[in-house]
Amino acid sequence: MAREFVLERVQMVSHLLGDVFQFYADPRNLARITPPWLHLRMASDGPLEMRTGLRIDYRIRPLWVPQRWTSEITVWDPPHQFVDEQRRGPYRRWHHEHTFRAVGDGTEIRDRVTYALPFGPLGSLAHAVFVRRQLEAIFAYRTRAVHDLFGASPRER
Template structure:
């Protein structure tokens, strides 16, 4: 499979959910990592309906310890979000964590691996939503599925993924 998007609940009592998104891209590891290493590209990977924007002036240089402040709207509600790059290991992976924002906990590991002449991009997001599991199941998973499906579709278009490795003509999961 060329792309998938899976949610799993942690057995812990802390209400942590894991989202895993995988997408194979027919481009070199260095090319794909360079795209993700540019903070301004996050705006391209976010649906316009969220009115996402980076608040601080650029250019920003990705490195361990970098903090990035964002603004966005979720269901019309304006939110502020601040992330910190906690791990930086080019071109293999990086981790961003929420310092301030809507989640009780957010840890996002971005992994990049050379596979079959291209790059496998794996997003692993561990999060604890506000409002607990009920709100997660009613709203948040649906919203995150929509956001990550949009992100995957954009990457498919950007890097011209045409169904390699046995994928269907539509290698991205539907947003619903």
């Protein structure tokens, strides 16, 4: 079995829970909080109403290698949580929990990603050499982009 890794991030923003969740509930907004160097493009056609079972197709180019990514929404509990899981893409496993909680006049956004790479020991080596750092950079960019969209919570100022 492939070794699993976990990435967790918590961020506070100064907007109400409903507004923040509504932004995240539109899959097309992912491009707004994804680094441009990933070259993320939506490949799904038609309306994308979030719900359990929805599959969303993307195209990405990390390190200039074109890849397809298909996510499935496996948990949908508005406005508190949703989970997307990779069905096709570069990871052996990708399970991303998005959790939202009202805190005063703001919202706590929590990301928890459990992931595994293919190729056994080579995947673990790739994780140590560059994958972990790449994911850290992606989520650092996302934190800044969300901060720019929604502002920091009063506790972060």
